[in-house]
Amino acid sequence: MKKIYIVGLATLSLAACKPNLEPASPSKGDADFTTYVSVGNSLTAGYADGTLYRSGQQSSYPSMLAAQFKLVGGGEFKQPLLPGEAGYPGLKRVLGYSTGCDGVTALGPVLYSGTLDTTGSSANIAAGGPYNNVGVPGIRCIDYTTAGYALFNPYAARFFTSPFEKAVTQATKINATFFSMWLGANDVLGYATSGGNGAVSGTGQSDISPLATFTSVYNSVVDSMTARGAKGVLINIPDVTSIPYFTTIPAKGLVLRQGQADSLSAAYAPLGITFTAGANYFIIQDAAAPGGMRKIHDGEYIILTTPSDSLKCAGWGSRKPIPKNYVLSADEVTNVKDATAAFNNVIAAAGAAHNLPVVDMNAYLKTISSGTIFNGVTFNATFVSGGAFSLDGVHLTPRGYALAANYILLTINNKYHSTIPMVDVNKYSGVRFP
């Protein structure tokens, strides 16, 4: 009897030794997360490393949000998943070694050379839908109500019921109780990534979308999404000029020895351009400058896709100007910033009109670009090593998407008085090294 008592006491005391700290149970607050639909473009689809592939889609911020929503009553979240990892339609980029024209082998993004597991990627999978994640890489806001858009977009063609279906129809197929909408980045990105060669107000792929069209389409999509009483969250568009796509190649990246500087100075003497030993500004094409070329200025950008062999061996930026479709000049940067601000005003107004919170992703991505630290991991906009941006310099890594998801959750929790737990950012990958 006595023995049993002692054993019992010992067990009791050992059990009491454990910390009894428990998290509060999450609550959905004033919103209903039962059926969640995510509207957007490549960022929403989980696009990364220059293409779309299965594990990228599985690490999309909407799928992370959906997993957290499940903790407060959220249901199934269907994505139009690709069958493989290689990338569709193009191959993804991975880190690897390549030898440049100068014979130097260096680590950098190279095309994936693993198993081609892309069979069936182009098959239409609308029968498996409707899908909760209707993010379509490449889609602009102004495309969202265009019938027949899927004829020109392979991603839309995969899961739209008919090529003549409007994106907004696809997005409202599911009767969402909650939606997120991150639309509009491509309405300015196409202009920026093509070096600002398009029109400031046009409907071509490298134009900045006309503000009036953007405004009316954006508002009509929000109207459609909220027509049946859904609550949701709007996400504004980032100022792309702080992303690695524009910041990786430095303006003052032309490094010269004395002899090279002297001969270039001699060659450019008629234009009054001089060079010194050390770092110099690259020479770029500019129709308005004497001789059609000048030195690039700080605050102007050379895009990431500028052929590096041409820079290294073909005299681009030194003997020859870098062609203008690879350069975002000061005027073009202003156009990008103005358009971004104007579109974000439209988004903010739509949020106010519909009582929807707006995630200031523009501001948040700026904090990531300028350097931030979270759970022991540092993030910045440095290409490859910065951790948040994938190998295309535009889209995020899974870890970067997780940061974005948490920022969206903060806004949702704040607005709807919910206490949805944050995503475990460190569960996801950053850039992987060979």
Next chain:
Amino acid sequence: MKKLCISAIACFLYSSGAFGAGFQLNLQGLRQLAMANTGTAWAWDASSIFYNPGAVSRLEGMQVYGAVNFVMPSVKYVQTPTGGYSAETKAQTFTPFNLYFGGTLKKHNKIGVGIGVYTPFGSGTKWDDNWQGRYINRNISLQSFFVQPTVSYKINELVSVGAGFIYAFGNVKIEQALPVQFATGADSKGTLEGNANGVGFNLGVHVKATEKIQLGLTYRSQVKMKVDDGNATFVVPSSLTANFPNTNFSTKLNLPDVITFGVGYKVNTKLIILADLEYTGWKVYDSLVFDYKTNTSSLADTRTPRLYQSVMAIRLGANYQIMKSLSVSAGAAYDPTPVRDGYVSPELPDANRYVGTVGASFSPMKKITIMAALEFVTSDKRDATFLPANFSGKYQSTAFTGGVGFAYHF
């Protein structure tokens, strides 16, 4: 152009909390442990070599004393602000021990001598390999051993003094994941391992004010533990081995000084009550520097602020003599944390601690005493952020300790 980027990877090594407050072990004697670690004012046995060198000359004859403790710490973490993720440290048992040999060479001799070996700092924390805070800490373990030769002199019946020289040695091992991933998605890993040593001293005054009241005052000095040729090893993707070379590191870890004032009151022939006030000078621990022999763009020397504050612990204990051969003890203590908000790291998250103890000592024959003690420590639930890594959460830690020992009186 693109190779530029690779050189810029900077992985900050957070390994810094070693020798933090949670690593202080108050387990240098079993009777004392059983009374919440009071004992500065009372000359129980040879463990006074640690608790008050001044009391060693109060002992009657020489004693040999040995004890071992089994410490089972446990920490739970819940992510903040909204929970959803929690983690608990893996179960581990640490076995700090102490050995003492000392006392007076003859009964009623004025001079006492002794030597003690004890473990005032040591413990460890082991988290799951893939836990959320792995880039700050995955596994840390620390051992320290103090060797203290001691002399004590009884000036008169009222006052005795004592001093001990401390040679300290130990080792530390820290493992953390690095946020650089292999092509498979696996994390890189950094391990820091080193031996440390240092010197210090332990001074004590013991006053037998009356038959009923005894007082004690001790000062244990700072011990500057130096790690000179520690090994830093890295497991990283082959493309980054040049960034993370295996190298040596050096660092200094200052163990704080401790001033203790104790009072003992013999209520009657059976009951003794003790109280200690213990001031620990954690303030010396304001930053921690790791100096790597080989520095690269990714592996820079680190200087982490710790900004500890000095604290005062309060301890109370009682001993009741049931019969001549058997006594029982109990105690309680409050141990405030030296770690400020913003510097609570998962290596050994610190918070104010509450201590409860019980124990017994039994003398089956005249010369032999067998002792046992149990201690339970629990902390506040502390909502905290480790600013250098922007890592937030709520922590609670507990520790369960059982100790057994014996003393032989020559």
